[in-house]
Amino acid sequence: MSLLEFARGPALQAGIAIFVFGVTWRLLALLLLPRLRERSVARPGSPPAVWAGLREIGRRSLPWTGLPKASLFGTLNGYVFHLGIAIVVFGLAQHIVFIRGLFGVAWPNLSSNLVNAVAIVTVASMLAALARRIASPVLRLLSNVDDYLSWLLAFLPVITGVAAVAHLGARYETLLAAHILSVALFLAWFPFGKLMHAFLVFVTRAQTGAFFARRGAEA
């Protein structure tokens, strides 16, 4: 079995299985936890919890006009690589056929040259995010192994993907195998580290929104 066959077969299968297991486990374990009964009286005129939660998800997903200057770069850079990853993952034809193989759904792809350009910007943006984390004393203090490992496992698929498409450094089969293996690693780590924020960010924002709205406070 070649490295590419291993990557496309057992490695990818195992990565997906661990991802599904871990995400299901963590989400259920969180959402089904017993919650404290709300004993306070809701502030008059406060919106229903569901609406407040959804509103908060939307509000925090848009750039905040009152952003302090110090976090402006971090916020904008965050948008750049998150959107970049989304464009690369869902816009490249090779990724769409991969998703089609899993779920049977497909959509028109973007130009490969455009996706490549976005991928290179994404690489630069992710490197900048790491540099900022290391350079900032506060961020460095707040960071642990999980942060760096999650960054690395998110960065590897992007950089190996760029190399595979451009045929840089090795034969295509080797680069493609490295790319798929890095995706399998990413999927396997996803539920257990900070990458899980992709799901939990909506839960925490909704909870915060509902909690604050009940008290009549701006979240």
Place this chain on the structure above:
Amino acid sequence: MPDRETIGEALSRRGVSRRALLKYTAYLASLMALPPVAASAMAEALAKARRQSVIWLSFQECTGCTESLTRSFSPTIEDLLFDVISLDYHHTLQAASGEAAEQARLAAMKENAGKYVVVVDGSVSTKDDGVYSTSSGVTNLQLLRETAKDALALISVGTCAAFGGIPHARPNPTGAVPVSEIVTDKPVINIPGCPPIAEAMAGTVAYLVSFGRIPELDHLGRPKSFFGEAIHDRCYRRPFYDRGLFAKSFDDEGARKGWCLYEVGCKGPITHNACATVKWNGGVSFPIQSGHGCLGCSEPDFWDAGGFYTPLSAGTRRVGEVVAGAALAGAAAGVASVVLARRRKAQAAAAEASAKKEPTP
């Protein structure tokens, strides 16, 4: 044609001029990306060389490789085999049969010990001592070991001989293996393909005869001059790949416009061969030009590499059952952790209640 005459004498006797020989070697040299002076050096060497004794062994194969060579254009098998080499033994092409054929092989081996080249097409059956493929009561395994013993070098023609090919595909009932797994003490040149490109075979033999050495090989034992580049890198549809224009099926607009066949399973990006440059049938076409994706036939285990129509970036295993099982297991783990948490909470509440009932002294 007397065996001991030079190739130049033989060609001259057949009316092949020096100019024609130079043209032929220039063609081969350009195919193999050799420097311009190599053409004349090759012509000189070929003209002076004694005819190379070749013993051709056919094992677990379909004769497609021989068909490919005998039906090639220029250089034809006649150019190559009958003018350049002395084909002393070949099941399909030799006139002799039975015991006489075997005697011809043994005589060639004795006369040219240490100097003859063994060409093999077909994989070698090894299971149960190789009884699944025999000729003249001798297994392929025995015949290969016996013939390779005094050979100068071996050339594995076709993917079956080079990598095991279709007989080697799962479940491999005959225990088929490539030649290189049996013969480990002689140089083995692999010229894979199903079938291989005739020019790759001709060029390699001409190089061997002209320069008396083996051409530069890649990590899979293939001449780099023919197998150094991926088909994808020299494919005329490559610009469509770069622009993200793909045929989604074999009869859609993209297919009619000649767009890249990656999404319908083309293995060109991982297949190293000269199909996109040398092409087939005298340079007329090659599979991708004819509208079908590359199958990757010059790579090991191409038959078991996940399906001819599965795109390279897609997984090769079904994940539906695995995902369902993982989701169920994850749900069970999630519910179990919640049950434990609720139990701990209930125990804590009970402990708190009992503490309240018993007033502190």
